[in-house]
Amino acid sequence: MIDRLRSLLPARWSKSKPVVPVVRIHGAIGLSTPLRPGVTMGSMAPVLDKAFGIKKAPAVAVVINSPGGSPVQSHLIFKRIRALAEETGKPVLVFVEDVCASGGYMIAAAGDEIYVDEHSIVGSIGVVSQSFGFVGLIDKLGIDRRVHTSGDRKAILDPFQPERQEDVDHLLHLQEEIHAEFRDLVKGRRGDLLSDDGDLFSGLFWTGRTAIGLGLADQVGDVRGVVKARFGEDTHLRLISAPRPLPFRRPPSGVELKLDGWSADVLSTIEERSLWSRFGL
Numbered sequence: 001m002i003d004r005l006r007s008l009l010p011a012r013w014s015k016s017k018p019v020v021p022v023v024r025i026h027g028a029i030g031l032s033t034p035l036r037p038g039v040t041m042g043s044m045a046p047v048l049d050k051a052f053g054i055k056k057a058p059a060v061a062v063v064i065n066s067p068g069g070s071p072v073q074s075h076l077i078f079k080r081i082r083a084l085a086e087e088t089g090k091p092v093l094v095f096v097e098d099v100c101a102s103g104g105y106m107i108a109a110a111g112d113e114i115y116v117d118e119h120s121i122v123g124s125i126g127v128v129s130q131s132f133g134f135v136g137l138i139d140k141l142g143i144d145r146r147v148h149t150s151g152d153r154k155a156i157l158d159p160f161q162p163e164r165q166e167d168v169d170h171l172l173h174l175q176e177e178i179h180a181e182f183r184d185l186v187k188g189r190r191g192d193l194l195s196d197d198g199d200l201f202s203g204l205f206w207t208g209r210t211a212i213g214l215g216l217a218d219q220v221g222d223v224r225g226v227v228k229a230r231f232g233e234d235t236h237l238r239l240i241s242a243p244r245p246l247p248f249r250r251p252p253s254g255v256e257l258k259l260d261g262w263s264a265d266v267l268s269t270i271e272e273r274s275l276w277s278r279f280g281l
Helices: 002-008 041-052 071-088 103-108 135-140 165-193 208-214 223-231 256-277
Strands: 019-026 060-066 092-101 113-116 121-123 205-207 236-240
Touching: 019 041, 019 223, 041 071, 041 236, 060 071, 060 103, 060 223, 071 103, 071 165, 092 103, 092 223, 103 165, 113 208, 121 208, 205 208, 223 236
Parallel strands: 019 060, 019 236, 060 092, 092 113, 092 121
Antiparallel strands: 121 205
């Protein structure tokens, strides 16, 4: 009779079943607007704290589907995961879906084990900066651009001015600094598992199966299958979600803020779409 009643209770009320919290990290990292919180340290911190706060959980699962984005936000999320893992003593199991590239892979490196699908796209360990040059266009249109600065290099890499080699060299130096730290982070986490392939840190990306051979991932597996095989068929996977944002309200001054929000959201969507398209998605 007691067993029958227990079976009718919600899974979260059953003390006999182990619970593994699942945190999803989906989308470009750092692209945040008033209407789309995005993947940032601010949006992920309460989710991670809640997941690692489940005391009896034997592990924390992190599911990643991201083409990358901000190296700063990626690194902050990486550090928060590692700090919580060390504080609680819980292993972190990372599961890759479609893409785990660039900043997405930086976050994945926080995992003690990385699982992929055979067709996942993994890697792109590098740094990229993209822009356009409009100098010829504004000349044809007869536009006179006026820029006034208090520093002779304050307008560095202005797309409406001719590109200067010293500005490009400065940008490349910054990129190499970030790239070197990215390489060290991956080496520190993956250690001797990494192959000596010369393209490993070139910015290239591979399928999940190849990534395993390169040492960027450990095994093929999905979150449900691996967790239940590891901790038992009766293990309950509990998705930990971020608090829902309050419904959008029109500001007292009118619709200007609302329109700005939509404009920012459209631009953010275009930028995120370009990140995904690099991987054929």
